[in-house]
Amino acid sequence: MKTTSEELFQLIKSLDASEKRSFKSYSLKNADKNRSTNYIRLFDAIDGQDKYNESVIKKQLQQRSLSFNFKKAKNYLFNSILESLKQFHASTSVDSQLQQSLHEIEILFNKRMFVSAKKIISKAEALALEYERQPYLLIILSWKREVIRARMNLKEDLEKQLIESFADDFKATDNYKNYLEYHQLHVQTSLHLQRKNPFRRITFEKKEINEWLKNPLLTSEKYALSFGAKRSYYNSLINIYIIFDDLEKVYFYSKRWVGYLEKDSHHLHTHAIYYMQVLAVLTDYQVMLKKYDEYDLYYEKLIRFFNSLPPKLKTKQGRSLILRANNNHLYSFLKRCRFSEAINEIRVIQENQEYKSLMAQSTRLTFYFISSTAFLITGDYKHALYWLSKLTNTNEKEIRPDLRQDAKIINIIIQFELGNTDYLPYLIRSTLASLNKGSHCLKLDVSIVKFFQKKIMKWDGETDLSGDFLKLKKEIEIITKNPIEAKALIFFDYLAWVESKIRKCTMAEVLIKK
Numbered sequence: 001m002k003t004t005s006e007e008l009f010q011l012i013k014s015l016d017a018s019e020k021r022s023f024k025s026y027s028l029k030n031a032d033k034n035r036s037t038n039y040i041r042l043f044d045a046i047d048g049q050d051k052y053n054e055s056v057i058k059k060q061l062q063q064r065s066l067s068f069n070f071k072k073a074k075n076y077l078f079n080s081i082l083e084s085l086k087q088f089h090a091s092t093s094v095d096s097q098l099q100q101s102l103h104e105i106e107i108l109f110n111k112r113m114f115v116s117a118k119k120i121i122s123k124a125e126a127l128a129l130e131y132e133r134q135p136y137l138l139i140i141l142s143w144k145r146e147v148i149r150a151r152m153n154l155k156e157d158l159e160k161q162l163i164e165s166f167a168d169d170f171k172a173t174d175n176y177k178n179y180l181e182y183h184q185l186h187v188q189t190s191l192h193l194q195r196k197n198p199f200r201r202i203t204f205e206k207k208e209i210n211e212w213l214k215n216p217l218l219t220s221e222k223y224a225l226s227f228g229a230k231r232s233y234y235n236s237l238i239n240i241y242i243i244f245d246d247l248e249k250v251y252f253y254s255k256r257w258v259g260y261l262e263k264d265s266h267h268l269h270t271h272a273i274y275y276m277q278v279l280a281v282l283t284d285y286q287v288m289l290k291k292y293d294e295y296d297l298y299y300e301k302l303i304r305f306f307n308s309l310p311p312k313l314k315t316k317q318g319r320s321l322i323l324r325a326n327n328n329h330l331y332s333f334l335k336r337c338r339f340s341e342a343i344n345e346i347r348v349i350q351e352n353q354e355y356k357s358l359m360a361q362s363t364r365l366t367f368y369f370i371s372s373t374a375f376l377i378t379g380d381y382k383h384a385l386y387w388l389s390k391l392t393n394t395n396e397k398e399i400r401p402d403l404r405q406d407a408k409i410i411n412i413i414i415q416f417e418l419g420n421t422d423y424l425p426y427l428i429r430s431t432l433a434s435l436n437k438g439s440h441c442l443k444l445d446v447s448i449v450k451f452f453q454k455k456i457m458k459w460d461g462e463t464d465l466s467g468d469f470l471k472l473k474k475e476i477e478i479i480t481k482n483p484i485e486a487k488a489l490i491f492f493d494y495l496a497w498v499e500s501k502i503r504k505c506t507m508a509e510v511l512i513k514k
Helices: 004-014 017-030 033-047 054-063 070-089 094-110 114-130 134-152 159-196 207-213 227-243 247-263 272-288 292-308 316-335 339-351 361-377 381-392 401-418 424-437 443-456 466-479 483-489 494-503 507-513
Strands: none
Touching: 004 033, 004 070, 017 033, 017 070, 033 054, 033 070, 094 114, 094 134, 114 134, 134 159, 159 207, 159 227, 207 227, 227 247, 227 272, 247 272, 272 292, 272 316, 292 316, 316 339, 316 361, 339 361, 361 381, 361 401, 361 507, 381 401, 401 424, 401 443, 424 443, 443 466, 443 483, 466 494, 483 494, 494 507
């Protein structure tokens, strides 16, 4: 269970630079100078830590002769940060504006200022309709009816308005029910995607997913009555076809969703995260399908869009998506054999101060792996090991199973290239043990590791192994005729590495001539 201290630490660490400045400004305005300065010092002390350590913070504050009830101070700071965030985002958050309107409506209603309340209700209703905030709309319509009834008590002839007001409620309720039905499908497909983790080593039951595809709601976009429902419609289909590993269908529905969002350019900033998310997915699959010219256009579109956003909309989630796109950009250079550009992109990402804190862990681990393979391809084995060690030093439970297994095999290859033959027997034994334990290992993995076990562990360092590598090449070619096995070559072309050993050249030279 999280403590107040951990929650405060997480809250402070979640703030971007603008939000931090806003808090300090808020604190100075809303408390006496000495008190606000003390809380800002506490804020800075916590913000300066990578991992929360309360005893260190207390010592720092004592050295500055600051003394206060630490538990109360943490609670006060937590609440102050929340208040500053509410004010900071009030003008850009539709939900905040609607909440404020509901509060004003309630006050004016209780003051029996029904005409004034009606004006705010009309504005709030229009805002809720425009941005499809159905739960708020239902509350607003309820207040609208209460105002009509109250005015009727003042002898106004409003019976017809009162009866007709229910039609708006029924329509809003139907739209909200439709949204929830689509949202349920989106949640179900998302959970299945996470639970089954449909990467190349995972087999799973698809019967349930086929049933989803028969659902009338997914047969046409026209049944989705609102923006929220349409978002769930497209995301559900994208999830399903990711699970089915149908690259063309994921590409098709991602592009359709991008097109739908772009048609409503007036609200594109409002839907900034949704737009960036689907552009990230679309560009991923453009690279996988080798639609490189189109990919370049959409990657630039994503970057330009983010740069065009006002500062308040350049959220951490948005910046994280840009880092994900940068990672895919690196991968696209490798797939196009533009190796010098790939190496340069690694340095660009590495120099970005936010890449460790903002890049999602799954993306960061993939970045380590792709960076390692980039240097392995170009023959820079020391840098290949440097990046791979960042991946292998991560807790194994946090690494995707297929990535973890690939990393073990790549480690064997790098150590072999570096001539660290004394270390190879241990690596080979531990990798074989993990393959035997795993329920989703591939024949290709076993074939490569057993080749090292039989040939390299007994190698004297001088004998020509070209003939042995040629046999391994033929074996891999037979194995990868199976589509599931062939997926092992997506992130690293083992066949090209074996070919480089036969030709006695770098992988880069093999891949360029492919």
